[in-house]
Amino acid sequence: MTWTPIHAQIHRTIRARRLFEHNQRLLVAVSGGQDSLCLIKLLLDLQPKWEWNLGIAHCDHCWREDSQANAHHVENLAKSWETPFYLETANEPINTEATARNWRYQALTKIAQLHDYQYIITGHTASDRAETLIYNLIRGTGADGLQALTWERSLTDNIRLVRPLLEITRSQTLQFCQEFNLSIWDDSTNQDLKYARNRIRQELLPYLQTNFNPKVELNLAQTAELLQAEVEYLEQEAQKLRQKAIFIPSPTCGDGLGVKDRLNIRLNRKILKTAPLALQRRVMRQVLQVILDDAPNFEHIEKLTALISAPNRSQTDPFPGGAIALVQDDYILIDYQK
Numbered sequence: 001m002t003w004t005p006i007h008a009q010i011h012r013t014i015r016a017r018r019l020f021e022h023n024q025r026l027l028v029a030v031s032g033g034q035d036s037l038c039l040i041k042l043l044l045d046l047q048p049k050w051e052w053n054l055g056i057a058h059c060d061h062c063w064r065e066d067s068q069a070n071a072h073h074v075e076n077l078a079k080s081w082e083t084p085f086y087l088e089t090a091n092e093p094i095n096t097e098a099t100a101r102n103w104r105y106q107a108l109t110k111i112a113q114l115h116d117y118q119y120i121i122t123g124h125t126a127s128d129r130a131e132t133l134i135y136n137l138i139r140g141t142g143a144d145g146l147q148a149l150t151w152e153r154s155l156t157d158n159i160r161l162v163r164p165l166l167e168i169t170r171s172q173t174l175q176f177c178q179e180f181n182l183s184i185w186d187d188s189t190n191q192d193l194k195y196a197r198n199r200i201r202q203e204l205l206p207y208l209q210t211n212f213n214p215k216v217e218l219n220l221a222q223t224a225e226l227l228q229a230e231v232e233y234l235e236q237e238a239q240k241l242r243q244k245a246i247f248i249p250s251p252t253c254g255d256g257l258g259v260k261d262r263l264n265i266r267l268n269r270k271i272l273k274t275a276p277l278a279l280q281r282r283v284m285r286q287v288l289q290v291i292l293d294d295a296p297n298f299e300h301i302e303k304l305t306a307l308i309s310a311p312n313r314s315q316t317d318p319f320p321g322g323a324i325a326l327v328q329d330d331y332i333l334i335d336y337q338k
Helices: 005-017 034-050 067-080 097-114 126-139 170-179 196-211 216-245 269-273 277-291 298-308
Strands: 025-029 053-060 085-089 119-121 152-154 160-162 265-268 324-328 331-335
Touching: 005 034, 025 034, 025 097, 034 053, 034 170, 053 067, 053 097, 067 085, 085 097, 097 119, 126 170, 126 196, 126 216, 196 216, 216 265, 216 269, 216 277, 265 269, 265 277, 269 298, 277 298, 298 324, 298 331
Parallel strands: 025 053, 025 119, 053 085, 119 160
Antiparallel strands: 152 160, 265 331, 324 331
16 A cells, blocks of 8 residues: 555544544445545555444435436446445436435434444545635624634434534545545536535635635635634533533422423523623523524524613513513523424
8 A cells, every 4th residue: 555645644633532433334425436446445454453343325416417426436446345335316407505414414323323334435625615705704793703623523322423624624525535546426517616615615715825825715615614613612601601500490400401492591680791702692592592593593592692781671572483582680581482
């Protein structure tokens, strides 16, 4: 086996970040594109050192005419590598990026559960991280959205999603595939400029590289890495503050964030007033994440945060789903109206 600098880098990254240990069962998501081919080749080459049990999963979204041929291509690669192959095919074509992403993670989780894999591994790169940061920044987001592509996260109690290539750029994965003569399947949808991410990839990032900074992808990815640590810290501190400030009349309610339809959640304004605004907002977002059906937006968080210093008897208009927050002396009451 040829040992390249990328092999050494990924080996160090997995060990230093403890992404997974020896003898683990890893399900590798392989689309057939350059990033996923680079990923599976690296893991196969490192397998003797780590003694992993590797499997390859492919998700056919049925949104391209060549999607079935694409799936067969990946299956043939898996056979040539003598690696178990699993295919999940959508019942009907999936036409949006968000829907495709959600279905894909559900499909991968299903395969992992059925075949006892502890980890799902994807080929997201530093380039993907930079694109995600820009995409979410343009849409409007806080630090959480800017660091959205993290090294790992839980999908279920027993399955973790891991992204080992977040320090590798897309140009590096292409060079790696060319060096090892890996047969890349060209996904035509990646060239379709009707998708915002493709416009960022094909137009915006090359412009920034040419006119501002050739290393813009890596620098943006490093910014996301810094934000990830800060977000983790702020979330922990906000949780501590929320636990101090929240009160539920029923003795069975815990900290009030386990069941959505509990009534009369109370937040102590005196305790919240002593905290920085950043933590106040995060506490309110944590509460709203349980009350609302969808993720709370900036407006939702701001109107609830404003009640910390509002006059007595102030109240919000109803949140989506019917929840109303009102000030009662030293408390903010949140009443979930069914």
